[in-house]
Amino acid sequence: MAFGQDTIEQLYRELAGGRHLSAKLQALLEGPLDSRGQKEAVDVSRELGRVFMVSLYMLKPCSNSSRRPGEVTRTAPETRTDDSICLHTPARVKRVRSEEVLVKNGREEVVTRTEIITPSPYKDGYQWRKYGQKNIQDSNYLRLYFKCTFSHERRCAAKKQVQQRDAGEPPMFLVTYLNEHTCQQPQAVLGTPNTAGSSPTTSRQRQSSFSPPAEVLDLTMNGAGLFSRLLLPHAVGGGGRGRGSAEEEAAIVTCLAAVISGGAAAAAPPPLIWPTSAPEASQPSGVDVPAFVASAGHSPSAADESVADEAAAAKMADMDYCFGQYDPSTFGAAAADHRVLIGDDGDVQRVVAARIADMVWPRYTRDTSAWETAGTSSMRGSID
DNA sequence: TCGATTTGACCTGT
DNA sequence: ACAGGTCAAATCGA
Numbered sequence: 001m002a003f004g005q006d007t008i009e010q011l012y013r014e015l016a017g018g019r020h021l022s023a024k025l026q027a028l029l030e031g032p033l034d035s036r037g038q039k040e041a042v043d044v045s046r047e048l049g050r051v052f053m054v055s056l057y058m059l060k061p062c063s064n065s066s067r068r069p070g071e072v073t074r075t076a077p078e079t080r081t082d083d084s085i086c087l088h089t090p091a092r093v094k095r096v097r098s099e100e101v102l103v104k105n106g107r108e109e110v111v112t113r114t115e116i117i118t119p120s121p122y123k124d125g126y127q128w129r130k131y132g133q134k135n136i137q138d139s140n141y142l143r144l145y146f147k148c149t150f151s152h153e154r155r156c157a158a159k160k161q162v163q164q165r166d167a168g169e170p171p172m173f174l175v176t177y178l179n180e181h182t183c184q185q186p187q188a189v190l191g192t193p194n195t196a197g198s199s200p201t202t203s204r205q206r207q208s209s210f211s212p213p214a215e216v217l218d219l220t221m222n223g224a225g226l227f228s229r230l231l232l233p234h235a236v237g238g239g240g241r242g243r244g245s246a247e248e249e250a251a252i253v254t255c256l257a258a259v260i261s262g263g264a265a266a267a268a269p270p271p272l273i274w275p276t277s278a279p280e281a282s283q284p285s286g287v288d289v290p291a292f293v294a295s296a297g298h299s300p301s302a303a304d305e306s307v308a309d310e311a312a313a314a315k316m317a318d319m320d321y322c323f324g325q326y327d328p329s330t331f332g333a334a335a336a337d338h339r340v341l342i343g344d345d346g347d348v349q350r351v352v353a354a355r356i357a358d359m360v361w362p363r364y365t366r367d368t369s370a371w372e373t374a375g376t377s378s379m380r381g382s383i384d
Numbered sequence: 385t386c387g388a389t390t391t392g393a394c395c396t397g398t
Numbered sequence: 399a400c401a402g403g404t405c406a407a408a409t410c411g412a
Contacts, residue, residue, distance in 0.1 A: 130389060132404060145403070161403095 010120050011055060018051035054119050054170045114177040121162045121173035126181070128160055139163065148183055156183035 021044050028041045096115040128146035136143045141164035148156040157179040165172045 129387095131406095133391080134402065134404095137401065143402085147404095 010118065013120065014051050014055045018048055018055065021048045021051060050170070111178055112180055116175045116177070117165065117172055118175055119170040119172055121175045126158075126160075136163065141165075148181055150183035154183035156181055158182070 025041060025044045025048060028037055028044065031037070098113050100111050100113060127149035129149050129151070130144060130146050132145040133142045134145070143161055143163040146160040146162070148158040150156045151158070158181040159178040161174075161176040161178070163174045163176075165174050
């Protein structure tokens with residue numbers, strides 16, 4: 001199963017969001033339900049259903065099962081010859097980037113243009129403000145126009161257009177990003193690509209969108225490094241807090257690791273970069289541990305090693321790149337909480353893990369209205 | 385009350 | 399003239 005970086009991004013967001021929706025639904029149902037609570041529960045349930053639908057769709061197996069065990073899955077997706085419909089092939093989630101020179105008021109302006117086809121056009125980590133929508137000729141759907149939230153105060157020229165392409169399950173959207181973000185969000189400091197995404201936000205989220213210097217990290221680190229460590233159960237375990245227990249965190253990380261690892265993991269030995277032994281405390285009881293995690297103590301033969309190493313390195317490089325695309329501005333002040341959860345020992349990898357976790361959860365945990373109101377209901381209302 | 389969204393009007397390029 | 403893009407007053411909602 002060849003996962004593209006876009007798929008991993010989306011899958012991670014969807015599943016992590018779904019996890020919190022589930023907790024939220026449970027909390028709602030455990031308490032007395034007035035009409036408002038009931039409506040909220042229905043909304044959460046509906047959103048949860050969508051999360052499942054999108055996630056399952058993304059995981060839909062491809063028919064290219066002819067790959068040999070352990071084979072590195074880095075074939076250019078464009079070269080696929082089977083006609084299976086896989087969301088994670090660039091035929092479904094693709095990114096086209098171009099630059100055009102426009103002459104405006106006698107001045108030449110370089111406009112970067114990135115087009116993405118995705119089922120999740122709104123949750124991309126950036127902060128946008130909707131400023132218009134238009135009926136477009138030859139299209140059944142509205143085109144929505146967004147500017148960077150900081151367009152005025154920081155003269156950021158980044159814009160985004162979202163247009164639904166079809167009414168499939170899930171519906172696909174063409175997202176066009178225009179111009180680079182020039183606002184001094186942490187991403188600029190990091191030097192990572194900055195036209196990667198969007199997420200309509202509220203003022204509260206804006207307030208938490210800047211990280212202290214200690215959180216300025218090099219998310220562009222490549223190779224078998226960052227992501228591999230992020231997925232290590234023992235690296236993200238430990239500590240704990242209230243409802244979001246370490247077990248839950250570990251379960252999610254573990255499941256995601258299994259999902260992302262895909263079929264190759266079952267056939268290939270565990271990558272050498274996997275821990276040779278994980279602390280017992282990191283294996284939560286009652287959590288299904290994927291084979292490749294459970295067998296982490298496996299000692300591969302020398303022949304295994306090169307194949308596994310290469311495959312693992314390739315996979316991790318993909319994942320690291322994938323997370324390098326995230327806008328760290330999303331890792332808001334809430335990261336502090338996750339640092340408590342994950343470990344506050346200054347370990348860079350743990351902080352990165354905290355920030356990635358923070359990227360996907362606070363949308364619901366801290367500002368549900370932002371996600372549901374600004375992010376989905378209003379705009380979806382005009383799309384659906 | 386304030387910030388975000390909506391939506392009709394306006395602007396610009398073809 | 400038309401379509402796409404943007405503006406800004408009105409409206410909404412936390």
